[in-house]
Amino acid sequence: MTQVIQLESVAKRYDSSGTPALGPLTLSVAKGEALAVTGPSGSGKSTLLNLVAGLDKATEGTVSVAGRRLDGLSEHVLARFRREQIGMVFQFFNLLDDLTVSDNIQLPAQLAGTARRKTAERADELMEALGIRKHARAYPGRLSGGERQRVAVARALVNRPALLLADEPTGALDSASGQDVRELLVDLHRGGQTIVLVTHDPALAQACASRTIHLVDGHLALDSQAEAVR
Ligand code: ADP
Secondary structure, eight states: OOEEEEEEEEEEOSSSSSSOSEEEEEEEEETTOEEEEEOOTTSSHHHHHHHHTTSSOOSEEEEEETTEEOTTOOHHHHHHHHHHHEEEEOTTOOOOTTSOHHHHHHHHHHHTTOOHHHHHHHHHHHHHHTTOGGGTTSOGGGSOHHHHHHHHHHHHHTTOOSEEEEESTTTTSOHHHHHHHHHHHHHHHHTTOEEEEEOSOHHHHHHHOSEEEEEETTEEEEEHHHHHHO
């Protein structure tokens, strides 16, 4: 089975004293899995996400994503790798308000050097699939929260990343919009997209994830896959 994420004895310390904020942790996520990461505030969820996204480096152990070890990559190579292989979605969308929906979606593809015509085609395809085609020329400020999150998901997928990381993607949404984004994540998982979803919300984890891990004080307190095997 192809592993999209492999963490080997990974630990992260923010200072040299005391126990690590995360780990040591060994964890694999297979292609097509939708993994929810849950746990109380301060349990290490963001730290884990940042390590997997290559936004921060592990103090110990190795992190591999899409078959590539992230430690040792230069910032430049890492930035390109992230752009091409990892799509990220955040609680507050992080869209650019002075670009249209279509241009927001195309931006990472343009940064990756994809030809203008191809990026436009890919954006059209995603807007169609995600039901936001009619907003192509609108600015994000005019959209509802749920629509904005759809735009953010389309932007995250524009380069066909091996991995979609979502950090509390429904955290800023009302319950109807949250439900809408929840259904979108379920559809993406059904379509084979590998997803890691950080959430406080057990209902979101339950609805969207094929597997849940629960962190407590930086340690794996529960892994639903291990439970299933046991
Ligand atoms: P969560 O996302 O589950 O709330 P975090 O990964 O943010 O947890 O935090 C895990 C632990 O690491 C916490 O004790 C937190 O205070 C600490 N921590 C997180 N980021 C930093 C940082 N940049 N510098 C120092 N400590 C940090």
